[in-house]
Structures are given as structure tokens and as C-alpha cells.
Amino acid sequence: MxxxxxxxxxxRLGRSGLKVSxxxxxxxxxxGGQLEGEGAEACLQAAHDAGVNFFDNAEAYAGGxxxxxxxxAIARLGWERYSYVISTKVFWGIHGGPNxxxxxxxxxxxxxxxxSLERLGLDFVDxxxxxxxxxxxxxxxxxxxxxxxxxxxxxxxxxxxxxxxDEIRAAWEIAERHHLHKPVVEQPEYNxxxxxxxxxxxxxxxxxxxxxxxxxxxxxxxxxxxxxLDSVPQDSRASQPGYEWLKPSVTDPAANEKVRRLVGxxxxxxxxxxxxxxxxxxxxxxxxxxxLGASRVEQLHENLGALDVIARLDDDVLARIDEIVGR
Ligand code: NDP
Numbered sequence: 001m002x003x004x005x006x007x008x009x010x011x012r013l014g015r016s017g018l019k020v021s022x023x024x025x026x027x028x029x030x031x032g033g034q035l036e037g038e039g040a041e042a043c044l045q046a047a048h049d050a051g052v053n054f055f056d057n058a059e060a061y062a063g064g065x066x067x068x069x070x071x072x073a074i075a076r077l078g079w080e081r082y083s084y085v086i087s088t089k090v091f092w093g094i095h096g097g098p099n100x101x102x103x104x105x106x107x108x109x110x111x112x113x114x115x116s117l118e119r120l121g122l123d124f125v126d127x128x129x130x131x132x133x134x135x136x137x138x139x140x141x142x143x144x145x146x147x148x149x150x151x152x153x154x155x156x157x158x159x160x161x162x163x164x165x166d167e168i169r170a171a172w173e174i175a176e177r178h179h180l181h182k183p184v185v186e187q188p189e190y191n192x193x194x195x196x197x198x199x200x201x202x203x204x205x206x207x208x209x210x211x212x213x214x215x216x217x218x219x220x221x222x223x224x225x226x227x228x229l230d231s232v233p234q235d236s237r238a239s240q241p242g243y244e245w246l247k248p249s250v251t252d253p254a255a256n257e258k259v260r261r262l263v264g265x266x267x268x269x270x271x272x273x274x275x276x277x278x279x280x281x282x283x284x285x286x287x288x289x290x291x292l293g294a295s296r297v298e299q300l301h302e303n304l305g306a307l308d309v310i311a312r313l314d315d316d317v318l319a320r321i322d323e324i325v326g327r
Contacts, residue, residue, distance in 0.1 A: 005321045006053025006310075006311075007051065007307075008019070008021050008023070008050060008052065008307065008309040009020065009022045009307070010022070010053070011288045011289065012212070012288065013127075013184060013185050013212040013214070013288045013289075014184050014185055014206075014210045014211050014212025014213075014288060015123070015184065015209075015210025015211075015212070016157055016184040016185070016210075016212065018085065018127075018156075018157060018184075019053075019287060020053060020054040020214070020288055020289045021051055021053045021054055021055065022050045022087055022282050022287075022288075022289055022290065022307070023050075023052060023278070023282065023289065023290055023292055023303070023304060023306065023307065024047075024052055024053075024054035024055065024056060024062050024214065024276065024289040024291050025043065025044065025047040025054075025055055025056070025291065025292050025293075025294070025300070026055070026056035026057070026291040026292070026293055027040075027055075027056065027057050027061055027066045027069070027070055027214075027276065027293075028061050028066070028218065028293060029059070029237055029240065029243065029293065029295075030043075030293060030294065031057075031060075031061060031062060031065070031066040031069045031070060031296050032061065032062025032063075032065035032066045032069055033062060033240060033242075034240070034295040034296075035069075035295065035296075036065075036069050037069075037073075037083065039296070039297075040069050040070065040073045041073045041076060041077060042297045043294055043296075043297050043300050044070070044073050044074065044077060045077055046086070046297050046300050046301060046304075047292075047300060048077075048079065048083070049306070050304045052290050052304075053081070053083065053084050053085050054084070054085045054086075054087070054214070054291075055070065055074075055084055055085070055086050055087070056086075056087050056187075056214065056216075056291050057086065057087065057088045057089075057120070058069050058088055058089035058090070058129075058131055059088060059090050059092070059093070059094055059112060059115060059116050059119075060091075060092040060093070060094065060131065063094050064094045064115070064119050067088060067116055067119035067120045068119045068120075070086075070120065071119060071120035071121040071122065072121065074086075075121055076280070078320055081122075083188070085126040085127065086120070086122070086125050086126055086127075087125060087126060087127035087129060087214070088120065088127070088128060088129070089129040089131035089161055090104075090108070090109065090112035090113065090116065090128070090129070090130065091103070091104060091130055091131035091132045091134065092129060092132075093108065093112065094115070099107070102134070103134050103136065103137060104133075104134035104137050104141075104142040104145075105132050105134070105141060105142075105145075106141055106142075106144070106145040106324040107143070109146065109149065110145065110148075110149070113125075113128060113149050113154050113155065114154075115156070116128075117154060118252070120323070122243060123153075123154075124153055124154050124155060124156060125154070125155050125156075125157065126155070126156050126157065127156070127159060127185065127214075128146070128149060128154075128155035128157075128158045128159075129158070129159050129160060129161045129185075129187055130142065130146065130158075130159075130160050130161065130163070131161050131162075131169050132161065132162055132163075133160070133162070133163045133164070136224070139167070139170055139171055139174060140174050143171050143174045143175050143178075143180060144180065146158045146181070147167070147175060147180035147181040150181040151181065152218065157181075157184050157185065158181065158183055158184070158187075159183045159184055159185030159186055159187065159214075160183055160186050160187070161186065161187035161188070161213075162187070162188060162189070163170050164185060165202050165204070165205055167200045168183065168186055168202075168205060168209070168211065169205065169208070169209065171183050171228065172209045173220070181210075182209070184210070184211070184212055185211065185213065185288065186202065186205075186211055186212075186213055186292075187213070187214045187215070187216060188202070188213065188215060189216050189217050190213070190215035190216070190217075190218070190281055190284075190287065191215075191217055191218050191219065191220045191224060191257065191277060191281060192220070192224055192258075192262065192277050192280055192321070192325050193220050193223070193224070193255055193325060194217075194220065194235075197202075197327075198213065198215065198284070198286065198287075199284075199327075200307065202286075206286050212285050212288040213286055213288050213289075214288055214289050214291055215281055215287050215290055215291065216291050216295070218277055218278045218281045218290045218291070218292065219274055219277050219278070219293070219303075219311075220249075220250075220255075220277075220311040221237050221238070221246055221249070221293075222236060222237050222238070222251060223249070223250045223255060223256075223259060223272055224259060224262065224273060224274065224277035225272070225274040225277075226259050226260075226262075226263050226273045226304070226307045228250040228251055228256065228259075229256055229259060229260060231252070231262075232247060232251060235295075237250075237295070238250045238251075242284070258324050258325055259273070260319070261324045262276060262277070262324060262325075265317065265320055265321060265324070269302045269317065270310060271305070271306075271308070271310050271312070272302055272304070272305075273290075273308045274299075274300065274302060274303055274308060274309075275303065275305050275306040275309045276306075278290055278303055278306035278309075279306040279309035279310045279312070279313060280313060280321060281316075282306065282307075282310050283310055283313045290306075292304070
């Protein structure tokens with residue numbers, strides 16, 4: 001008889017009081033590209049049923065369609081607003097033109113949050129991220145505007161994505177100095193092949209400012225499943241129109257040699273390579289949540305099974321992984 005899957009764990013988003021499921025679900029590439037309507041609903045519900053409470057989105061995903069699809073699906077599923085945490089991210093914009101693209105100026109931020117809420121069909125998002133840093137707007141202007149959005153109730157917490165440690169600390173210090181709402185979370189890439197920023201660059205921020213992490217691409221866009229070991233499958237992300245730029249990284253021979261060895265580690269742990277990669281991210285206590293991506297519900301079921309694997313990562317296994325991927 002199959003054993004029962006492990007129960008979802010919830011972790012605090014850094015030093016904030018917000019609790020997020022250690023595995024969460026995001027919509028980049030998939031919503032509006034590979035999934036909409038019933039397919040999107042099936043994935044959202046499968047995640048929710050497994051205890052996932054955090055759902056990630058961005059205004060730029062599918063030019064705003066991803067927010068619309070997620071908002072409509074959640075409304076149709078009839079989830080109570082208190083049962084989920086939803087985030088979105090702004091920076092690139094969807095309209096183009098001065099003040100509406102590649103900026104974190106006050107005008108953009110104030111209008112961008114309204115656009116996201118309209119597409120999501122919500123009164124507020126739980127977490128709003130600055131999707132990238134903006135060297136052309138004074139940091140003080142961005143921090144004041146983000147803090148004002150929190151005060152307005154349109155977002156409950158704010159954070160950054162792919163900012164440098166110095167930028168995050170500077171934003172936090174501006175907020176501290178002026179008694180503003182501080183950034184509580186960063187959303188960086190983190191996976192077996194991309195670990196330096198989370199483990200080294202941000203190392204001091206966790207205790208100094210209580211930074212939480214919602215990490216992205218735990219499977220390096222699918223590379224860590226082993227699906228690109230021999231070829232690029234027709235139905236995979238790297239074959240999607242507009243994502244040709246991913247091909248060189250997912251077919252990189254050196255990366256795939258590491259994946260081949262990780263497949264062996266996964267087999268010894270009686271799990272899939274995807275589950276091993278996801279469990280490894282979640283094993284890091286600095287990670288508040290690992291954002292999963294899935295183009296079909298079967299992948300999500302498999303990936304949620306990583307919960308069972310976290311406890312199997314003992315010191316010997318971790319050392320074996322370090323030897324393969326490097327530190
Ligand atoms: P992953 O690295 O986990 O890649 C997910 C993709 O891998 C799926 O869409 C699917 O693509 C493939 N896959 C997933 N599971 C399996 C499986 N079990 N077997 C085979 N293939 C599988 O995560 P994402 O890159 O999607 O990132 C996760 C989330 O993080 C995003 O949805 C988004 O919310 C967030 N994100 C944030 C960014 C930021 O700048 N802040 C940047 C990128 C993502 P396919 O089937 O098409 O091959």
C-alpha cells in the first residue's frame with residue numbers, strides 16, 4: 001500500500017508573521033501559454049488540496065493574461081480569500097512608453113498595482129514585489145511608494161526580486177529611517193545549479209534584517225528533471241514559441257553531466273530527480289517557500305511529493321550533492 005504523503009509545512013516569510021506553505025505554485029510561462037481555463041483550475045486546486053497556500057504571479061506574465069487567468073480560476077473555484085496568499089510583481093509593465101515600462105517610479109507603481117488588482121479581480125494582493133531593481137529611480141522614491149501602497153491596503157507586504165544584497169539593505173534602511181513599511185522578502189533564483197546568491201551574497205541579510213525568500217525555478221526550468229539529457233522534448237518549455245533562448249542552458253553538456261549524476265542520487269533515495277531538486281531547495285531553512293512551476297497537473301502531483309524527500313537529505317546525501325554540483 002502506498003504511504004500517505006507528508007503533510008504540508010508552513011514557514012514564516014522571513015521575520016514577518018505571514019505563514020506560507022514550503023511548496024507553492026507560480027504561473028510563469030504556463031498560464032496563458034500552456035494552461036488556461038480548466039487546466040489552470042486543475043493545477044490550482046491540486047496545489048490547494050495539498051495545502052499550498054501561496055500562489056505567485058506577475059503583471060508581465062503573458063502580458064497580464066496570467067493574472068487574469070489565475071484571478072478568474074480562483075473565483076470559479078470559490079476559494080475563501082483567507083485560505084490563500086497571492087503575490088504579484090511589477091517593473092516591466094504591460095503598456096510600454098515612458099513611465100510605464102522598466103521602472104519603479106511612483107507614478108508607475110501606483111498605476112501598476114491598480115492594473116494588477118483589476119486583472120486579478122481582487123481588492124488586495126498579499127505580497128507585492130519590485131520585479132527587478134531600477135537604477136533610474138531614486139531608491140527613496142520607490143521605498144516611499146511601496147510603503148504607501150501597503151498603507152493603502154492594496155498590498156499587505158512588499159519585497160524585491162533579483163535585487164543585490166546592497167540594494168535590499170539600502171531599501172530596508174531607508175524604510176527604517178523614515179518609519180516606513182519595510183521589504184520583508186526577496187524572490188531570487190535558487191536551485192542545484194544556481195546557489196551562490198542565496199547562500200553567499202544574501203548570507204548576512206537573514207539575521208540582520210529578517211529577509212524571507214520565495215525562490216524561483218527550483219528545477220532550472222525543467223533541466224533538473226533530466227528531461228533534456230538526450231534531446232529537447234517537443235512538449236517542453238524549451239520548445240515553446242518565444243522560449244528558444246532557454247535551449248542553450250537546458251542542453252548545456254556540463255550541466256547535463258551533473259544532472260545525470262543527480263539522477264543517480266535520486267534513484268538511491270527512491271525519488272524522482274525533480275523531487276530531489278525541490279526537496280534540496282526546501283531543505284535550506286532560509287527558504288520560506290519553493291515556488292513550483294508545472295505545465296500539467298501530473299507534474300504538480302509529482303513535485304508536491306518532494307515533501308516526503310526533505311527528511312531523507314541527511315549529511316551524507318548533502319555532501320554527495322555538493323560534490324556533484326559544487327558549492
Ligand atoms: P521550474 O524550474 O520548476 O520549472 C517548471 C517547468 O519545468 C514546468 O513548467 C514544466 O515545463 C517543467 N516541469 C515541472 N515539473 C516537471 C516534472 N515533474 N517533470 C518534467 N517536467 C517538469 O520553475 P519555474 O521556472 O516555472 O519557476 C517557478 C515560478 O517561479 C514561476 O511560475 C514564477 O511564479 C516564479 N518565477 C519568478 C521569477 C522572477 O524573476 N521573480 C522568474 C521565473 C519564475 P514543461 O512541461 O513545459 O517542460
